[in-house]
Amino acid sequence: MTLTKYGFLVYYIIIMDLIAELAEKVKKNPKRIVFPEGDNPEIQSAVNNLAKDRVVKPIVLVKTSGSFSFAEGVSVLEPEKEQERLKKFSEGYARKHQTSPKVAEKLCRRNIFFGAMMVAEGEADGMVAGIDSATAIVLQSAALAVGLAPQSSIPSSFFVMHFGELFGEKDKVLIYADCAATIEPDSQQLAEIGVTTARNSQRLLGFEPRVAFLSFSTKGSANHTRTEKVVKAVEIARSMAPEIMFDGELQADAALIPRVANKKAPDSPVAGKANVLVFPDLDSGNIAYKLTQYLAGASAYGPIIQGFRRPVNDLSRGAKAKDIYGVAIITALLA
CATH class of the missing domain: 3.40.50.10950 (Rossmann fold)
Incomplete structure (x- = not known):
């Protein structure tokens, strides 16, 4: 940029x-x-x-x-x-x-x-x-x-990523989680990260969270224990907070780009319009926010730590x- x-x-x-x-x-x-x-x-x-x-x-x-x-x-x-x-x-x-x-x-x-x-x-x-x-x-x-807060088993974090313009939309905000705290979350922990981040995003920014659990696979395009972890996390998150829109596993392009979402996940309520991105581990989350900040010119506010009283x-x-x-x-x- x-x-x-x-x-x-x-x-x-x-x-x-x-x-x-x-x-x-x-x-x-x-x-x-x-x-x-x-x-x-x-x-x-x-x-x-x-x-x-x-x-x-x-x-x-x-x-x-x-x-x-x-x-x-x-x-x-x-x-x-x-x-x-x-x-x-x-x-x-x-x-x-x-x-x-x-x-x-x-x-x-x-x-x-x-x-x-x-x-x-x-x-x-x-x-x-x-x-x-x-x-x-x-x-x-x-x-x-x-x-820790009564409903939390781990601390986690999110970044508020703010773009001057993204995909033709000015003043765009995306939430990235977890980018700073939990290194290798299991399915239960990943679900908790998704639910907590969605609720805090809603409280902070007032928007309706559409949460994409990210992976290298979209809706079974690849089979691996890592993708299975994400699929299970989505199921748990939905049971924890049925009022929030969750979906996964989704690749980043399927989560963010409507054209790609229509091909890869046409029935998804989240694909193509996600505003909260949950990464499968700390490696991917931390790398992604820094690349977004320094290559895309986004402003990164955080890490906002969550899970404490x-x-x-x-x-x-x-x-x-x-x-x-x-x-x-x-x-x-x-x-």
Whole structure:
């Protein structure tokens, strides 16, 4: 995708229109979002903009306060100086997990874990982290501190992929799942990913989800244990949420292109018009979103982590302030 300077400006405005639209929803009831990596310049820029726009109530965790000037409305905490909170979080974690207070305190002194405990204890409505930490650290902290939602057996994730134009349609949004969390889901887990992603997409964007479970085969064009896994996942997803449209196994072109769908899956309620794509494993999901982002010029918001009792979201370590701003708004909408 080649863009002139002015073409890029128009494309950027279109992308930001989606976030501006979501921001208007958030402003009605601003949520407290904690950012445990408050010493990062991109985080600092993002939270200042969030506070100035009054879309969320940012809480930043820093190693040393006063090293950066935050905007009015940004709450700044130094976990090492928060002795009462450290005691409360450590004792609460030790009781819940039947571990020693010393081990619990060591965990709670880590900014990401401290932030997760703020969410667990109701002192924040959600957390955005990961710009300076591996996804595994963010997920582990959320799993231990916040815990899984009652209906969830695993954490999973999705990306909001936003295109300036796709297939002749301007301002197009697709959802990709799972691209960051579950490496090799079985049929039950894949079904759960599909159902949870569909419901969160509907809640976040307000559209009717049409969920395609992707494979290298369409409707039996190839037989393999991998395609059988996807077919079984579709059956389970339909039983879990009969009100949602699911179909599979479908190849990507059959899921997205009406002309191809008419040939390969003419009776499918989803083929040719899918807006939620569920990938069979983390390899395919992660590769697909990065190729889409860098080759097709799409904007990728996420990964939006799902399956926890309260929203905790991960950032790419290459995230810029505008990306963090968008993820924070999505986190607030899901809180």
